[in-house]
Amino acid sequence: MDYSKFYTPPIIATALINELCISEPHKVIDICCGSCNLLLAAKKKWNKVLLYGVDLFQNSSVKNVTFEKNDGRKYAVDHSNEYELVLANPPFDSVNSKRQFPDLFVDEFKNITTSRLEIEMFIANLKLLQTGGVLLIIMPSSFVEAEKFRKIRAIIAEKYYIESIIKLDENTFGSSKINSYALIIHNELQQNRYTKTANVVDNRFYYKKRISSQRIRNGTWNNDTIYTSNIHLNIKRGNISSALFISRGQPVLHTSKYSNTWQPSIRYISKKANPTVWAEAGDIIVSRIGKSAGQWCIYNGEKTPISDCLYCIKSPDPLIVDKMKEKKYNKDLKGVATRYITISDFYSWLNSL
Numbered sequence: 001m002d003y004s005k006f007y008t009p010p011i012i013a014t015a016l017i018n019e020l021c022i023s024e025p026h027k028v029i030d031i032c033c034g035s036c037n038l039l040l041a042a043k044k045k046w047n048k049v050l051l052y053g054v055d056l057f058q059n060s061s062v063k064n065v066t067f068e069k070n071d072g073r074k075y076a077v078d079h080s081n082e083y084e085l086v087l088a089n090p091p092f093d094s095v096n097s098k099r100q101f102p103d104l105f106v107d108e109f110k111n112i113t114t115s116r117l118e119i120e121m122f123i124a125n126l127k128l129l130q131t132g133g134v135l136l137i138i139m140p141s142s143f144v145e146a147e148k149f150r151k152i153r154a155i156i157a158e159k160y161y162i163e164s165i166i167k168l169d170e171n172t173f174g175s176s177k178i179n180s181y182a183l184i185i186h187n188e189l190q191q192n193r194y195t196k197t198a199n200v201v202d203n204r205f206y207y208k209k210r211i212s213s214q215r216i217r218n219g220t221w222n223n224d225t226i227y228t229s230n231i232h233l234n235i236k237r238g239n240i241s242s243a244l245f246i247s248r249g250q251p252v253l254h255t256s257k258y259s260n261t262w263q264p265s266i267r268y269i270s271k272k273a274n275p276t277v278w279a280e281a282g283d284i285i286v287s288r289i290g291k292s293a294g295q296w297c298i299y300n301g302e303k304t305p306i307s308d309c310l311y312c313i314k315s316p317d318p319l320i321v322d323k324m325k326e327k328k329y330n331k332d333l334k335g336v337a338t339r340y341i342t343i344s345d346f347y348s349w350l351n352s353l
């Protein structure tokens, strides 16, 4: 798949721009501007801001954008320290050689080697920043999580303050399921200030634990217990929506009211429906939504499909079952009108037991 051309959806661009707590900038740039969605979101927030866009492959005639067709890395070297706000969703791609654009790898970046284009673009974007300037950049999850990029993260954290690390929904770029983060970075160290972390689910921000400046400087930028835990679970969400329910047919397990000893209810769907997730005896079933969100039980019935209001943990490790026994999900539920939990919420709860 070509990961180089996934444009930021306007709704996410707007949500991210709204996370920036800065005074109105005079000018803003995106050196891989493509659709210009990030720039346009900035214009929505700050009416008077001047927009500058660069792209090597796309021509842009978007209103209000001063456009230049150029390699973003070259533009950044020629315009270093010029911008107070820089926006970026660079192409996620490899470059042919480890030093394809050597002009970037000077000063604080001299010890960085990489064959990733998004990392070259990251450096280019940092170069554009004035002292005190802010970069909002979308990067693949590997940049934040992978051990192989720890050294690069640590080098960046030596000189820049990482204000926020925001995990984006895997559906942000449509069905392509690209895992990515948005980072908010200041070109000014702010000693001992924590880094905020958040997850975006259905375009809403959920703030999580902060990360200490020490850990950030050490290159540990990932705060998600899913990836650090030794628990591994095969947890799946059903695909049958309640719109498919009929009065008779093949049984399907569905959520039910909150109760002390929670059990799923049984509904029916046509034989032609196409369920993809089945619960079998010994699996754990979790209610995902509604007042009973987070309630769970060990299933002991026949192999039966589950509705999309349930998660099913397939063949759970007996040690985990032991840990969970007689415990109730006791974390806050998300949502206002309809309460729900995500797979990651359930994981975090298990990790806290």
Ligand SMILES: C[S@@+](CC[C@H](N)C(=O)[O-])C[C@H]1O[C@@H](n2cnc3c(N)ncnc32)[C@H](O)[C@@H]1O
Pocket (backbone or CB within 6 Å): 003, 004, 005, 006, 007, 008, 009, 030, 031, 032, 033, 034, 035, 036, 037, 038, 054, 055, 056, 057, 058, 070, 071, 072, 073, 088, 089, 090, 091, 092
């Ligand atoms: C992932 S898209 C993002 C576009 C836009 N920033 C957004 O968020 O919607 C990356 C863009 O970078 C452009 N691009 C790829 N290589 C480039 C380079 N070396 N210099 C400048 N732009 C480049 C592509 O043409 C594409 O439009």
